[in-house]
Amino acid sequence: MKIVLSYGLGADSTAILLRWLTEPETRGFSLDDLIVITAQTGDEHVDTAILVEQHIYPLLAEHRIRTVQVARGGRYERDGIVVLDDTREPILCLTSGGPYTLADEMEQNATVPQSGNRAHSIKFKGWVIDQWIAANLGTDEPFVHVMGYEADELDRIQGDSDKGLPNRLPTYPLLSWSWDRDACEAFILSVLGVRWAKSCCVRCPFGYAQGSRDRTVLRLQRNPHQAVGALVMEYLAVAVNPRQGLLAGKQLYHLLASTPGSQDLLAMFEDRLDELPWAIYEVRRAFSAKRGDAMARGTTRRSLRRLVTGTRAEMVAEIARAAHLLGRRLDSDGRHYRVWARERNLLFPCVEQALVAAPALAHDKTHPTFDKAWQAGLLGPRQLALAL
Ligand code: SF4
Incomplete structure (x- = not known):
């Protein structure tokens, strides 16, 4: 056998x-x-x-x-x-x-x-x-x-x-x-006669759990090309959803920025962002409620669509212009750029919709049941009745 x-x-x-x-x-x-x-x-x-x-x-x-x-x-x-x-x-x-x-x-x-x-x-x-x-x-x-x-x-x-x-x-x-x-x-x-390093993906969330984190950061500092790949992935994910991050919702970027010895790596990351093609995406999310509890989030359905592409500078300028023309605030932490057309509220079901600028690496994708979930989450009589 x-x-x-x-x-x-x-x-x-x-x-x-x-x-x-x-x-x-x-x-x-x-x-x-x-x-x-x-x-x-x-x-x-x-x-x-x-x-x-x-x-x-x-x-x-x-x-x-x-x-x-x-x-x-x-x-x-x-x-x-x-x-x-x-x-x-x-x-x-x-x-x-x-x-x-x-x-x-x-x-x-x-x-x-x-x-x-x-x-x-x-x-x-x-x-x-x-x-x-x-x-x-x-x-x-x-x-x-x-x-x-x-x-x-x-x-x-x-x-x-x-x-x-x-x-x-x-x-x-x-x-x-x-x-x-x-x-x-x-x-x-x-x-x-060797200490075996933990095997895991560079992008593995378990590699950033407390206990493994310091060793992983050291590995990234020694292999900056791999680190830059993980940072680009995280940047894109956070641009599309600010609640994401490689460290259970927190960002690897912030961890590295506060760790001595990461400056060259972060400079390489910025250069990489400059080199990549960029896009403005429309991202929409529809959240359902957990059964019987309008305060608890159920499932999330997402639709992601690439609208225009260009250089990083062009896309950042474009999204600032879009914010102005739409009469919305440009939501930026100095690194990510977003314009919220609809923001989620405290009651579920609900929806959110934003324009975001980010590297043009993501593909258009809409969950098969997104449209139904979106309709159910729009502010309607049911949501108003719950709120008032
Ligand atoms: S990222 Fe996923 S596949 Fe890679 S080591 Fe972690 S759990 Fe395994």
């Missing part, structure tokens, strides 16, 4: 691999049957790739373990997946990903990855790996799918155990070994 290890490049799955290689009695299968697979989002920190190339790939090559790297082929499932590498002699960890990366997805949607919703993780990792397995191992013959969840991640294990392909037999070695993150890191340190 084939054993497929989802190799996320982090300490957890690295520890599993290393233990199997250094303590063969812990694995109970032949290495000929092992497949190590990584789904590349295109957004992994570059220092993780360096660690993998220096310490893990040489071991996999020495043991001639089949090592596969895959990525999404495009925005839609019909675009399939791309096999970036499939070899028993891996050398390069292809963290720049495939033709459609997590950064593309976030920029095209003018948003940031949401910590409360791992849909993007399934889209860029779980789904991609399932496609490769289905195409290469089939969907009939059982295979063992090894996941690197830590022993104390029981919720994730429970959530994972009945997911995926019908012939999947999920297994969680760290749970059977009672290894948590500290145990994994200590084991790697004892075998390789």
Whole structure:
């Protein structure tokens, strides 16, 4: 039976691999049957790739373990997946990903990855790996799918155990070994003599949680090109929705601006904003009420439309002119520029509508049920009755 290890490049799955290689009695299968697979989002920190190339790939090559790297082929499932590498002699960890990366997805949607919703993780990792397995191992013959969840991640294990392909037999070695993150890191340190950096996307909201934040900022300062990409994504998302930000609604920009050593990086970011094409977008949101509670927000439906494009200076001038002509205030914090045509109110359902200036990276997109939600949220007799 084939054993497929989802190799996320982090300490957890690295520890599993290393233990199997250094303590063969812990694995109970032949290495000929092992497949190590990584789904590349295109957004992994570059220092993780360096660690993998220096310490893990040489071991996999020495043991001639089949090592596969895959990525999404495009925005839609019909675009399939791309096999970036499939070899028993891996050398390069292809963290720049495939033709459609997590950064593309976030920029095209003018948003940031949401910590409360791992849909993007399934889209860029779980789904991609399932496609490769289905195409290469089939969907009939059982295979063992090894996941690197830590022993104390029981919720994730429970959530994972009945997911995926019908012939999947999920297994969680760290749970059977009672290894948590500290145990994994200590084991790697004892075998390789290195401290394993946390593996995650540069744009990952979990990388900015308290406890990881300082280390992530240091990584960004060392790799300013990756940091600039994350800042551009955040800038666009905040322009379209001021309540967004990579740090659970707060902005990475502000964190870096208040951290010594970030000045060059922020100057690069400003240069990048100057280089990009810009646009003025119309963004409309329709908010429903939670059932039975007009003070609580239910679902949000959005419509985003690009109206005009030009340089950054042209679009900032254009939106200031639009504010004047519409008799509205230009809403600006000195970095973002917005004109509110309609502002949301305290009661739901309600709507909001704004013109915003931002890099022309987002695509037009209107949720299929937006029009209905918009009509329901406009100020009408029902809303007036609630308010008066
Ligand atoms: S952003 Fe974070 S949660 Fe999302 S795929 Fe990347 S590492 Fe996983």
